[in-house]
Amino acid sequence: MEALIERLSHLDSEAEGALRVVVFYDTLMRRRVDLPALARASAGLAECVVGIRLHGTGRTIRVTPDGRQAPVPPGPASTEGPIRLDEEEVGAVWLERTGTPAPLDEFVLDRLALSAAAVMERYGPATTTMADPALVELVISAASDEGARARALRLLGFATGLPVRVAAVRTRTPLDRVARLVCPSRPVKAASLADVGVILATTLDPEGLPTDARAGIGGVGSPERSWKQARTALRFTSERRPVVHHDGLGALALLAEVPTGTVRDNADVAAIALVAARSDDLATLEAYCAGGSLRRTAELLHLHHSSVARRIEQIGGHLGIDLTEPAGLLRASLALAAWRLLDDEEPMAGTGRSR
Structure with a gap:
């Protein structure tokens, strides 16, 4: 040589x-x-x-x-x-x-x-980030027995007993690149199931997500439970809030358990749908629910607080809710969260395939 x-x-x-x-x-x-x-x-x-x-x-x-x-x-x-x-x-x-x-x-x-x-x-063992979707589905499906799940995790390159967190992702960026961005130095695998990307990792850093991505992140623990949590958290994402941790939803996660028909028939949710037809009103309401005050909303929207006050008064009139009262703000926030769930109805259990 x-x-x-x-x-x-x-x-x-x-x-x-x-x-x-x-x-x-x-x-x-x-x-x-x-x-x-x-x-x-x-x-x-x-x-x-x-x-x-x-x-x-x-x-x-x-x-x-x-x-x-x-x-x-x-x-x-x-x-x-x-x-x-x-x-x-x-x-x-x-x-x-x-x-x-x-x-x-x-x-x-x-x-x-x-x-x-x-x-x-x-x-090299399991060098690629993209994984066989069938193996990933075995890991996250509630129908899998523990033996099959453990074997699938081993085949994917995860050591026995290693805690695995699951993320549900929608993005135009190639999924293998997304997986490496959120987990650059630890075991990570990804697969596409229908219209949802699934990422399995020992650790996840959502700061690495590309700007076009929306992601729901489940907790550490059993992969099938983490997947269910990640899927639920993804439904709560929005343009203003592209990443949602299930652990941070708290009692809001209960909204995902309410039947779709019940949510759709609620008067407050129906009123939100009408407000959402006007993009400026929807953006103002989202910012107000996130900020909790007129001044903070004005900062988020880069508007004068008097302009925001007029908008909030008009939106409150459309909703039939006094948004300046804490109870009214809470009511509008819950209705807005419930309305968003209608945009992303519950995927079929275990597979990520939408109805």
């Missing part, structure tokens, strides 16, 4: 160099190297620091051209590219070259990424 690296350092043309790079990585693959060996060989070839990072575990390998662990903090990447496995981005590779990139850096990086994906597929 050292002789091949030496020959590659004296390329007489870019085309010949590219061919030799292909032979170099083919040789490495035949020798069934692991990721550290792949990084060391690549650093020797590129004559600069080479880095490999795995999204699923957070593992990072950085090696100098002499095969040693690179010092921290890392230098800026001169060239970087994704590692893809089954069309999913599962990691990244990069070169930390000072000065001008070498002519074959992009080609070397491409072959390094392909080789890293092959190594991960050969040696």
Whole structure:
């Protein structure tokens, strides 16, 4: 291998160099190297620091051209590219070259990424974030027995006894990317069930969610209960409140147990539906219920508090509720929450499929 690296350092043309790079990585693959060996060989070839990072575990390998662990903090990447496995981005590779990139850096990086994906597929357990939907459904379904649930969790890469939290997500962003954003360094799996994305993780950081996402997050404990909680919490999300933790709903979660027909026939909920036809009125009412005062509502809406006061008086007239009274504010808040549930009716138990 050292002789091949030496020959590659004296390329007489870019085309010949590219061919030799292909032979170099083919040789490495035949020798069934692991990721550290792949990084060391690549650093020797590129004559600069080479880095490999795995999204699923957070593992990072950085090696100098002499095969040693690179010092921290890392230098800026001169060239970087994704590692893809089954069309999913599962990691990244990069070169930390000072000065001008070498002519074959992009080609070397491409072959390094392909080789890293092959190594991960050969040696890595459950490297991808996206999971078999059937396994995920076994984990979250109330109909599964504990033995089947435990086996499914093991197959998904979760250790026995490890607490798992479930999130129900709606987003236009690819679900594997969302899963890595909310759980970048711990075990995490995701699958789409009908129109709902399911994320299983040991920890979840909702701050990482993309701006277009809405998410309901269940509590830690049995996955089937956490899924039910996450599904309920998702129904309470809104544009102003895109992430809802079931633990934070408290008694409001009881509204999800009320039959849809009963909610729809309630006079206050019917009045909210009429107010919602006017987007400005709906936004004002939402902000008022969230802020609890005219001044706070004015801050949220970036309006003068006198303008907000006029709007609240008009909305209260439409609802037949005195919104300036604490009891009236509570009544409107409950009606607004119940009305939102009509927009996202209860999915079928265990599957996430809507009626």
